Each structure stands twice: as C-alpha cells, then as structure tokens.
Amino acid sequence: MRENTFQELENLPGLPFTKATRLGQVQFFHFGRAHVTNAQGLILDVGAWTLEVACFWQLEKAGKVAIAYQDAAIARDAQALANPDFDPLVPGSNLRDRKLQELVRQGETHVKVSKVTASPAGEVLISLGADLVLRVAPSQGIQKETTYFWRLFSNTGTNQTLAFGLDGAQPS
Template sequence: MNERGYLERQLSALVGLDLSGVGYAADMLTLQFGPIREAPSRRGTIRHIGLWALHVQCDWRLEQGGRVLASYADFAISEDSIRETALRMREIVSSRSTAVESVAVDDRAGVMLFLSHGFRLVVAPNGAEDDEDWRFFAPGVHGLHLVIEGGRIVPESFD
C-alpha cells in the first residue's frame, strides 16, 4: 500500500473545514475541525468537539509567511507556556475563519495543512518506534482512529 497516498486521502476530509478548536492535554496539541458540537464525555461532562480531530504528540509548528507563530517547543517549556500557546492559537483561529485549503503528506507521515490567510500547520514525526506521533479521528463516533507511530501507520488503524 502507498501509505502517503492513503494518508492524503484520509486527511483530505479536512479540506474546506475550519480549524475550529485548539486545546491540549499535557504536551499534546488537540485540534478540532468543522462545526463544533456538544457531546457527553465518558465522565458525564459536556465537551465541545468538531467533525474531525487531530491530536499531535510530535514536533509541530504553526507558520504564516515563513514565520513560526507557535510550536511544540513552546509546549516543552512549562504548563504556563502550554496554556499561553494554546490561547494564542485559539485567538488566531477565532479571529477569522481559518479553513483547510489543502493537505500534503511526506514519506515519513509528516503532514502539512495549508490553511486560509497564509497559515500552515506542519507536523513532523520524530521516527521513534512505539511513540505515537499523531492520530486523526472523528470524535464522538465509535470508529477507527488513524494512528501514526514512529512515522508509520499503526496496523490497528485498519481493523
């Protein structure tokens, strides 16, 4: 199978959708795409989710015009830095509609999401075996998660 082509086809579901939510869990960046809706969590609380989610646990950066606006390195500093970075990214996406215009994937399962207004999200797996790089899924749906570990698709992603 051509993993690169497969990943591009899966991630193409994002094209035309707004980057509608930015969050974090520890040092993991969590992104929501598409209209936000309410859904119950396993703990009985209400969470706000999009049509699609991308959770990133490897190197990433948000760029505009060749300038890095936020990155995984910002998450590595402190809990305060993580909060500030997530808030800065939320302000960027909430100030105007920021839609995914196109998607590109490299041979190491690195992802580039080209967004409106010249923004670009770059996700760069570190290649470490047994370390999850990123996952893509439809939150609130009991479906498969497309999981990348060590720059490769985890076989269970196809079950």
C-alpha cells in the same frame, strides 16, 4: 510531499479550525464541529475531526514560524522576571496556548483547511488559508513514551482513526 497519502486526511479540506486543546505537551487541533457526551454525562464541544500531535509541530504564516511547539516553555504573559509558579503543563498558562486561542478567535471563515499533504514518513502539512500552514514533523522530534507521533480521529461516530508511529501508519 505527496497529496492524500493517508485516506483519512481527505476528510479535513473545507473544515474550519475550531479549537485547540492540550493535555500536558500533547496538542489537539480540532476541525469542524461535533458534540460528544463523556462518561459523566457532560456534553463536550469538540471538532468533527481531531488531530492529536505528540511530536514536533509548528504553525507557519507566510513561511515564517508564528506558533511553535516550543512556545509552551514561555509563560503566557512573559515578563522580565521569571515567575517561580509558572507551570507549562497547565493548559492556558503558556504563550503557545495564548497564540492558538487568538487564532481560533479569528473565526471559522478565516481559518479553514484548504489542502492537506502528507509523506509516507508521517510528515503532514495542513494549509489553513491566509498563508497559514500547520506543519507536523515527527522527524524533528517526538514525545517520550508515546505509542504514536500523531493521530487523526473522527468524533462523529464513524470510528475512523489513523495513527502514525514508529511502525508507520495504523488505520482503524
């Protein structure tokens, strides 16, 4: 995998992993800090850069899967008996959300982007220190009805965006 295949990814090294959010099955990884005001006038705490992922991803620790995209199908506090009210689409309800929140709570000094590599096929590896690697792999599976597999965008007013989909990379 080549380094710096996409120029926008060069903005991530040095930034801490500060937040993980989700909308349905689409995962958002936030790096650095920024504040934006939404249409209702609320000030939101977001990453300076956000990676929106609508394809297969996993977080690996020391080469082993620590958090997987598929963990969303498991209830946050898995029990011996299935809970009929469990809805994996509700943010915070599943094992994946719980594990990501625990990782964020480790603090900005422990989970910081040290290196980013990407391939022309859209595979992305983000090294987060402490033997942690976020692997984004569109070739392993994508969301249905998505216009792109992943998208990186700035929340700092620079309007920089890079989306990767069926037609490859589409920078802003």
